[in-house]
Amino acid sequence: MFTYEVSPVFILMEEVLLKKMQSIVGWSEDEGDGIFCPGGSMSNLYSILLARYHFYPKVKTSGMRALPQLAIFTSEHSHYSVKKSAAALGLGSDNVVTVRCDERGKMIPAELSSAILTAQEKGLVPFYVSATAGTTVYGAVDPLEAIADVCSAHSLWMHVDAAWGGGLLMSARHRMKLQGIQRACSVTWNPHKLMGVPLQCSAFLVRKRGLLKECNGSGADYLFQQDKPYDVSYDTGDKSIQCGRHVDAFKLWLMWKAKGSQGFGAQVNKCLENAEYLYDLLQRRPGFQLVFQDKPEHCNVCFWYTPPSVCCLPHGPDRDKRLHQVAPQIKARMMEKGSVMIGYQPLGAKVNFFRCVLSNPATQHEDIDFLLDEIVKLGHDL
Template sequence: MVASFITEAIKTSLYTYEVAPVFTLMEDAVLKKMMEMIGWEEGGDGLFNPGGSMSNMYAVNLARYRFCPDLKEVGLYSAPRLVLLTSQESHYSISKAAALLGFGTKNVYMVPSDDRGKMIPSALEEKIHLAQSEGAVPFFVNATAGTTVFGAFDPIDEIASICEKHNLWLHVDACWGGAVLMSKKHKHLLKGIQRVNSVAWNPHKMLMATLQCSAFLVRDKSSLLQRCHSAQASYLFQQDKFYDVSYDTGDKSVQCSRKPDAFKLWLMWKALGTNELEQRVNRALTMARYLVQEIKKREGFHLIMEPEFANVCFWYIPPSLRNIPHGPELQKKLHTVAPVVKERMMKRGSMMIGYQAHGDKANFFRMVVISPQVKRQDLDFVLDEIHNLGKDL
């Protein structure tokens, strides 16, 4: 939090090196360390920006520029019908990027996922062929590491092989799941991430940096970010300065004024150390596993699936419904339980646990364990409170 206080008090901006030299070098150092953890041994490029949705938009725009560099000057008329591919479980920001950048949401092809929420590689291949058969040109694939609902990790290695075969840009939305790169125990969930073209990673999620702290990282080292977004404003980005003008990062950003958000991660990393950040991830997943075990023990609680990450999805079944056999009748009645329990917990002021329906599944609770301060007693309270608030339904 101290880092946030400092950046707000100093009120500087990362557009030219001379305005914020120390913060510019800090961002460069943090990005290089993050790339090292991804496995990009030769480095890459990147920047911090306002949130994961913006990072995903950067990825789409960069992929389009690589595929159609003339488009920057002559516009959409120079391009064929371009298609983005992403899983049905992906974040809505991919469709928003398609709308904002002029592709149109109908040119986002949703790839089916399996029962655990993971993209099916064979289905991706089918969608690529479908787009081609329709005269469209696939150019971009988004894989998700830690989906919003189930916390699923798409099989990056298999998807990367397909993208290499078809020469498609592969982006990984690891805004939520990127934290596992800090953990030797859990980083296998991101197997193959070193093969992708770009990554979105939000340290303000599981690593608990203060909002906002979102990194977009790209493996390309040929100034692709710069060429894609540069406007060469002569009043800021003079090319005959006395220092290395590649440190004028504002010309590779969509923004001009940009907060030094990397400082929040830099200071936290320095203060806590890599080992503590690793333990922060491990503790969160350990607590999620504890919650799963408690759900399995308690009558009236039913786990949707064994979680892969820290997203624990479950139903609470009140006593009045426990003798109804599994089927449409139970699902219909169960669908009304979670909204009432949520209303009661909000009015009591005890908790804010989210619920939702998903596919043909009735409304269920989705408990996401993040905070390193969460204890077993807190998770016991969650289940006790849900039962107390819903046992009369």
């Protein structure tokens, strides 16, 4: 996918999908642009690339000498691709300021405001904030409206990394969790996550129409001739860092035709219902403890399993050391047996805990029951 003449049907499919997704985000018909990217990390990189060009267009021709020392802001629970993108674009990962979150994993807007002022005092120039809608570990959604207010007050580019949480927009029951996303300058949304589209399928949406072409276009006249017998705006290859692109849009188009928006909404609702079912089980079942007591906001449910030999220990460093070893050992036994497999990780001062992500709508309550039974069976003797 780079010119209309090479793949006319797929070019039109991509355009229709992008307009539909922009509308769902909450942008009007006369604004918005986008492109499908090879994953959320690349979509996030596009957002920083465009934000930098928006404020400092000379960087395209003059390079880094056209820039002051820029600062990027993102939550301490955000995806690692923000720092990786800053490194790749020459901005430096040290200039990515991580903003403190509350106990639920949400960025604290007051801390963002404070971090911006501190960066300015150090001589840095803030230009970009990445809010997260669906963090990797907790599934937390940052307070987008409040973050939008901060960005507006300081004239900063607001990006929303909704790679994981974007699918919530398909549910009438859950889309209000992303209230404020319509105020973003750009959005990452991965249908290959919550919506179940096969890898890879990531959409990068930008509110300012034409900015993708201005930032990335090279105008190669051997490919993007301006005197073609059709509307050359359909030659979307010049909006991309790539030239030829995989036809990722087709998978989403076909699935959307099959399921419909209501089907996607029902699928999302089922995933969150399963997460709530697991949450309810964990509250009642001995030997299990939730990482935080609040009802899950997304499909992520985080918990510890405490074997009998650890349960009896007094709280303190020795108990934490023993508990830290439990999840990795159970995970190893899961893989050796081949029965189930879920992730684990530590986070901050919290020792290793299980992170169960219920993103498959085919999962039934008996599968979730089996998961907890299997954890007990594999870990009771540790």
